[in-house]
Amino acid sequence: MRRKIAPYLLILPGGLWLVIFLVVPLVFMASVSTQEGDVVNGFVQTFRLANFADALLQYKTQFLRSAGYGLAGTLLTIALAYPVAYWIAFKGGARKSTYLLLVLLPFFVSFVLRTVSWKFLLADDGILLQPLKDIGLVPADFHVLQTTVAVVGGLTYNYLPFMILPIYVALERVDPRVVEASYDLYSTWRDSFTKIVLPLSLPGVFAGVLMTFVPMTSDYVNASILGGPANTMIGNIIQTEYLVNNDYPAGAALSFTLMAAMLIGIFVYAKALGTENVLEAAAR
Amino acid sequence: MIETQAGKEAAVAAASDISPVPAIELDGVVKEYQAHGEVVQAVKGVSLAITEGEFFSMLGPSGCGKTTTMRMIAGFEDPTRGTVRLHGQDVTDVPPNKRDVNMVFQSYALFPHMNVWENVAFGLRRKRVPDQEIKRRVGEMLEIVALTGREKRRPREMSGGQQQRVALARALVNNPRALLLDEPLGALDLKLRQAMQIELKRIQREVGITFVYVTHDQNEALTMSDRIAVMNDGLVEQLAGPREIYERPATKFVAGFIGTSNLLSGTAEAVSGGTATIRVGDRDRVLVPVADGTLEGGAVEVTVRPEKIRISHEEPGADLSAVRGTVAEVVYLGTYNSYAVNLAGGAEFTVFEQNARDSSITAERGDSVWLSWQPQHSYAIGS
Structure with a gap:
């Protein structure tokens, strides 16, 4: 009898934690999302589903922009992370763990602080642009801050380690003898990479995409620090609805819409790319 | 030119006693590694000639240099000194994907994301062999290793013995000048290992390809080989047929290691x-x-x-x-x-x-x- 209870006791603390701090607020927010009223006179539950339609229609642009930024940032992190992960996994030698620590080093500095330091770096008269302007390489009114480039760049920078690590883990699990076998069977480096190494590392890319696309799309720090009015993401809108406009029902409705959209997106993505093939190679 | 060729053939004939041009020839091959700032000699000077169609074993305890020697034949290791020749041609600096030898790896190294058919067809596809011919040759090879009907299986879904045969087929289908086998039966249990020894010998007779077989198991070497090179500490201690190795061990090491x-x-x-x-x-x-x-x-x-x-x-x-x-x-x-x-x-x-x-x-x-x-x-x- 005792043996049957033990596993449940083990999940009890974590489970309770999640129920109290995730499920309860979620239920509360779900309730708020269909209420009407204002912060002075109080909110009344009217089951007004139109809150969702209103929110979606009003902030359609920001939704699409967030998805676009998330997508662009994710593709960029793949492009930047793959070579790094490849190099550490196959050429890192005895110093692998040192390199991995270097990849993780930014995490020792606060997320906001890192983003703010980017603002200094990219400032119109900052250490990057001013010298370029001085030597006339870029025009005097050239700026990076408050542009899409700055926001997507910031997102890419902040989430890069979340792509490097899973790809590294996947590459690390590729048996070197399997790679040797491909060379033994007349592969060029290119054949070996495209037919063997890349397919076997796709599960890592798959996991990396999940770990970067979702937080990037709902991110608000990069857009608010590095972006301008034309770069507002849905995360910024939700923040504004809650903290500035005090329109809790609108904020809740937006949050739920975003959550649902991403769950559907991930589901479709997993169905399309997370095929048996990819996972089977990983499960070896 | 003719003179040197004749001279070489004579020398080679003296070395192997059978065929004029050996399938594989190692000439004073040395392999040194840098380890913790020290030079370690894994192979200290190996010269041997393996005859076309021969079942040749390299036998020795772990760390004796047999696997390193084989990897130098395959091209995965560059000799520090010495020459590797395949059919009289110097291939010392030729990369593995350009060498006409194939390897059966320890623990097989099958491609886990490909099925049996794709695994076996891999080499032929890289060589741009026409599809019709690939189909025919893969089919024939799967028949030889008794895996017909399992084409769609993944390596993971197969037993150790079956994976072994896939690895064998994947290498042999390319019709290499020589097949290198690195402890291929090491992961199998005793009964299966004994069955595979006989199976390997049968396949070798059937395809007529030179087999170079690395093992630490003296029974395996004695059972299958035409000739055995007993290696110890980076050197060949004795190179002879199984009977002579057993009956007339040349050194104390061979006497102690075999039987x-x-x-x-x-x-x-x-x-x-x-x-x-x-x-x-x-x-x-x-x-x-x-x-x-x-x-x-x-x-x-x-x-x-x-x-x-x-x-x-x-x-x-x-x-x-x-x-x-x-x-x-x-x-x-x-x-x-x-x-x-x-x-x-x-x-x-x-x-x-x-x-x-x-x-x-x-x-x-x-x-x-x-x-x-x-x-x-x-x-x-x-x-």
Whole structure:
């Protein structure tokens, strides 16, 4: 009898934690999302589903922009992370763990602080642009801050380690003898990479995409620090609805819409790319 | 040009005794590694010629350099010094994907994301062989290794023995000049390993390709090989056929590594007519065949296999080598009895006595016995 209870006791603390701090607020927010009223006179539950339609229609642009930024940032992190992960996994030698620590080093500095330091770096008269302007390489009114480039760049920078690590883990699990076998069977480096190494590392890319696309799309720090009015993401809108406009029902409705959209997106993505093939190679 | 070719052929013929151009030739091959700032020699100078169509084994304990030697033939390691030739052609600097040899890896190294058919077709596809021909050759090869009907299976869904055969097919389908096998049966259990030994030998006869087989298992090497190179500490200790390796071990290491050997230290007293008389301890003398002029007194070691020795209570005839001892242990092993005998001179001998029809045991523990053998079954060896 005792043996049957033990596993449940083990999940009890974590489970309770999640129920109290995730499920309860979620239920509360779900309730708020269909209420009407204002912060002075109080909110009344009217089951007004139109809150969702209103929110979606009003902030359609920001939704699409967030998805676009998330997508662009994710593709960029793949492009930047793959070579790094490849190099550490196959050429890192005895110093692998040192390199991995270097990849993780930014995490020792606060997320906001890192983003703010980017603002200094990219400032119109900052250490990057001013010298370029001085030597006339870029025009005097050239700026990076408050542009899409700055926001997507910031997102890419902040989430890069979340792509490097899973790809590294996947590459690390590729048996070197399997790679040797491909060379033994007349592969060029290119054949070996495209037919063997890349397919076997796709599960890592798959996991990396999940770990970067979702937080990037709902991110608000990069857009608010590095972006301008034309770069507002849905995360910024939700923040504004809650903290500035005090329109809790609108904020809740937006949050739920975003959550649902991403769950559907991930589901479709997993169905399309997370095929048996990819996972089977990983499960070896 | 013609002269050098003829000269080379003569040299090679002398080395291999059979075919004019060896399939694989190693010439003074050395492999050094940098490890912790020190130079480590994994292979200290190996020269050998492997004949076309031969089943050639490299046998030795782990760390003896056999796998490194094979990897230099495959092209995965560059020799520090020396030359690797395939069919007379210097391939020392040719990368593995341009060498006409294929390898069966330890633990197979099958492509986990591909099914059996794709695994086997991989090499042919890289060589841009036409699709029709790929289909035909993969089909034929799967038939040879008895995997027809399993084309769509993934490696993970197959038993160790089946994976083994996929790995074999994947290499052989390319019709290589030589097949290199790196401990291919190591991961299989005993019964399956024995079955695969016979299977491998059959396949080798069927396809007629040179097999180079790396193993630490002496039984495997003795069962399958035409010739065996016994390696130790980066060097070839002996290169000969299985029978000669077993019956006439060239060095103390070979005698100890292959089967069980008894070693006797003595002093050479007289050499005449190809036979040396060796004094062992105070009372005993044994006879050993030697080439004239190779032994002129001094310390010598004599080796004799346990199954060549007869154990008896009576003193044997004077034409036999004989030593005295006391039985320390008798072990019944089913098909034979094994005796541990302490010799008067201090050495410990193992004697195998076949469990014949009457199931009797000749001597009991504590008995004083004579051990005797025909002189031609013992050898004086260098150490």
